[in-house]
Amino acid sequence: MKKSIYILIIFAVLVSCNTTTKKAKIKPADTSKVVAETIEGDFAGGTLLRIDDFPSNYIPPRKVDIWLPKDYSKSKKYAVLYMHDGQMLFDSNITWNNEEWKVDEVSAKLMTDSITKDFIVVAPFNINELRHSEYFPQKPFESLSRSVQDSLFEEARLNNFKLDSVTSNNYLGFLVHELKPYVDANYSVLTDRENTVVAGSSMGGLISMYAVCEYPEVFGAAACLSTHWPGGNPNDNDLLADTFFEYMEDHVPSSKTHRFYFDHGTETMDKFYPKYAPTVDKIFKDKGYGTSNFRNLKFEGGEHTEVSWQKRLHIPLTFLLKKTE
Numbered sequence: 575m576k577k578s579i580y581i582l583i584i585f586a587v588l589v590s591c592n593t594t595t596k597k598a599k600i601k602p603a604d605t606s607k608v609v610a611e612t613i614e615g616d617f618a619g620g621t622l623l624r625i626d627d628f629p630s631n632y633i634p635p636r637k638v639d640i641w642l643p644k645d646y647s648k649s650k651k652y653a654v655l656y657m658h659d660g661q662m663l664f665d666s667n668i669t670w671n672n673e674e675w676k677v678d679e680v681s682a683k684l685m686t687d688s689i690t691k692d693f694i695v696v697a698p699f700n701i702n703e704l705r706h707s708e709y710f711p712q713k714p715f716e717s718l719s720r721s722v723q724d725s726l727f728e729e730a731r732l733n734n735f736k737l738d739s740v741t742s743n744n745y746l747g748f749l750v751h752e753l754k755p756y757v758d759a760n761y762s763v764l765t766d767r768e769n770t771v772v773a774g775s776s777m778g779g780l781i782s783m784y785a786v787c788e789y790p791e792v793f794g795a796a797a798c799l800s801t802h803w804p805g806g807n808p809n810d811n812d813l814l815a816d817t818f819f820e821y822m823e824d825h826v827p828s829s830k831t832h833r834f835y836f837d838h839g840t841e842t843m844d845k846f847y848p849k850y851a852p853t854v855d856k857i858f859k860d861k862g863y864g865t866s867n868f869r870n871l872k873f874e875g876g877e878h879t880e881v882s883w884q885k886r887l888h889i890p891l892t893f894l895l896k897k898t899e
Contacts, residue, residue, distance in 0.1 A: 603629040605756040618678035619644040632748040641695040648762045653693035658774035660697030673880035680887045690895040708745040709777035711784040714821040715740050771894050773797035790827035797835045797890035808846040829862040835869045835890040839876020
């Protein structure tokens with residue numbers, strides 16, 4: 575009984591209305607008055623800027639961090655790495671678990687050692703109660719049969735659970751139509767697909783995959799660490815994982831123009847992920863991907879934690895942002 579109730583709680587943030595959602599035609603918010611303030615602290619020789627309430631007509635306003643590497647200059651052009659869960663990346667003093675990805679330290683070293691091209695990091699914060707709704711790939715969920723959606727909705731209603739809608743299409747609309755245009759207009763960056771990368775972990779891995787598939791003309795690559803293929807509470811039912819894979823079979827973009835990095839550990843939540851690796855490998859092999867543009871790595875002993883992700887972050891950043899002559 576407790577297990578079924580827990581599963582219902584997970585689905586409470588996933589179930590959407592019984593309509594097929596298209597990319598909303600929403601007028602982007604005015605960002606002309608956005609102010610980014612410098613955050614004091616030791617950020618690996620770079621500068622961390624924070625926008626307290628980035629305006630949006632797609633999703634609720636939120637904080638956005640922008641990290642600029644040391645000696646950032648308007649005379650140069652930088653690639654852009656968009657990362658989800660912004661509050662977990664740079665400063666353990668503001669994270670819920672006192673852990674961080676150390677994105678500034680890892681990125682600065684890669685650039686200093688001339689391993690990667692120069693890049694900046696743009697990191698919108700999550701809003702905790704909306705995170706699952708915003709990061710859950712919307713089209714795969716809405717491809718579930720009407721009867722499945724109705725049964726989930728009804729079962730939750732009978733157990734007095736509040737249902738939320740899946741809003742990842744709007745979250746991507748915010749990234750593409752509001753945040754990226756602001757970054758492109760206000761920072762010295764390369765705006766093309768090849769130099770626009772998106773990254774995240776767990777549900778952030780799912781939304782990164784979805785971002786490239788939905789906007790292949792905008793994002794050229796995705797780093798998806800500890801991708802949460804179960805979609806909700808891990809169990810023997812792979813309905814949601816299978817739905818993601820069916821979506822990917824139809825929507826993964828051309829191997830000639832895109833790159834994907836996936837990985838997983840073997841401990842804590844990550845212990846549920848290894849069984850999905852062969853399916854992911856086959857999807858990308860069938861799409862023509864090879865070692866030059868696809869990785870799906872296993873880290874023995876790796877856990878579902880910021881500490882584990884920061885220890886291997888240099889691998890996807892090197893793969894996707896490698897400096898070329």
